[in-house]
Amino acid sequence: MESSRIIFMDIRRFPKKKSALRPQVPVLLNASDNELMFIKAMGIDNLSLVLRREELKGDLFHRGMERFRRNGFTVTDAACMELQKNRAIHLGLETRDSEIEAFIDSIRLFSSEGIEFTSVAWQPHGILRTDKRVGEHTRGQRALYCDACEILSRQSREEREYGEEEIWGNFSYFAKAVIPELERLGMKMAIHPNDPPLPEAEGISSLFFSTESFRRILRECSYSPSVGMKMCIGCYLEAGEYYGDLLSDIAEFGKAGRILCVHFRNVSSTLPVFEEVLIEDGYANMYTVMKALVASETDAVISIDHAADAIEGYGGLIGSFAYPTGYMKGLLSAAENEVYG
Numbered sequence: 019m020e021s022s023r024i025i026f027m028d029i030r031r032f033p034k035k036k037s038a039l040r041p042q043v044p045v046l047l048n049a050s051d052n053e054l055m056f057i058k059a060m061g062i063d064n065l066s067l068v069l070r071r072e073e074l075k076g077d078l079f080h081r082g083m084e085r086f087r088r089n090g091f092t093v094t095d096a097a098c099m100e101l102q103k104n105r106a107i108h109l110g111l112e113t114r115d116s117e118i119e120a121f122i123d124s125i126r127l128f129s130s131e132g133i134e135f136t137s138v139a140w141q142p143h144g145i146l147r148t149d150k151r152v153g154e155h156t157r158g159q160r161a162l163y164c165d166a167c168e169i170l171s172r173q174s175r176e177e178r179e180y181g182e183e184e185i186w187g188n189f190s191y192f193a194k195a196v197i198p199e200l201e202r203l204g205m206k207m208a209i210h211p212n213d214p215p216l217p218e219a220e221g222i223s224s225l226f227f228s229t230e231s232f233r234r235i236l237r238e239c240s241y242s243p244s245v246g247m248k249m250c251i252g253c254y255l256e257a258g259e260y261y262g263d264l265l266s267d268i269a270e271f272g273k274a275g276r277i278l279c280v281h282f283r284n285v286s287s288t289l290p291v292f293e294e295v296l297i298e299d300g301y302a303n304m305y306t307v308m309k310a311l312v313a314s315e316t317d318a319v320i321s322i323d324h325a326a327d328a329i330e331g332y333g334g335l336i337g338s339f340a341y342p343t344g345y346m347k348g349l350l351s352a353a354e355n356e357v358y359g
């Protein structure tokens with residue numbers, strides 16, 4: 019009798035204590051009311067706002083923010099698609115100064131609404147994948163597939179190649195212009211690794227493809243408190259050991275407050291060939307990863323960055339994010355219970 023009461027008391031406290039990690043999903047400014055209700059029903063209070071350039075106009079933006087607030091959401095971070103992966107800024111083209119000016123205007127706008135951070139991914143042509151396909155491990159769904167040999171065989175899309183020092187020079191130029199303004203506003207910038215994390219692709223050197231290159235980013239930015247990492251677990255797992263030690267990096271950068279955002283994703287294997295798969299289907303034990311995140315005491319936002327294509331007529335994009343987001347939240351509760359238990 020006594021022991022069953024103890025068990026009953028125990029199951030009423032799950033998790034025993036909440037971590038500071040904040041589950042979130044990405045949304046567009048024109049997300050429908052039903053979409054916001056669907057997100058709310060998933061127990062999600064935090065949003066990552068993805069904007070188009072034309073939505074950076076004050077009125078449109080502020081009206082959208084007001085609607086998120088009215089529906090009980092906090093927009094933790096925002097980024098403009100065209101500015102966060104910007105060819106002119108990354109490659110140092112003629113229009114880069116006006117593009118950097120537009121980037122600075124965007125952070126001022128975000129700051130006026132209390133948004134914590136913005137994002138940058140130093141890949142002028144975006145994420146590189148071979149295609150989307152039904153893979154060996156994708157349960158019949160179309161998901162992103164990467165064959166590094168195919169990607170490395172591609173011709174440059176630019177007129178010439180861009181080497182390591184030139185890419186770093188362009189990053190420093192951008193950082194020098196942007197960081198003082200971020201610091202003045204008390205805002206941060208999360209930098210996402212190149213995906214796939216290869217040292218070079220399509221004739222352009224990568225900026226961030228390993229722990230070492232993130233350390234160099236911090237040095238180039240004079241360790242500004244405004245600079246942090248988008249810790250893409252997917253990228254770590256794609257590259258494997260050459261990227262760095264995932265668990266010790268979580269402990270180090272988590273404790274140091276440098277992880278602003280976690281992309282919680284699993285893959286079938288390391289490079290050269292991988293499929294993006296369900297959290298429970300990849301080669302990594304994502305429960306171990308989640309426990310390390312909780313133990314690091316990071317207060318990062320955490321989300322699914324990619325999901326398999328929606329099946330026609332079943333829930334659309336947000337529907338395809340719902341299952342992995344729920345699974346992630348389940349792992350988070352279990353990890354909180356074990357780490358704090």
Ligand SMILES: [Mn+2]
Binds near residue numbers: 253
């Ligand atoms: Mn990612």
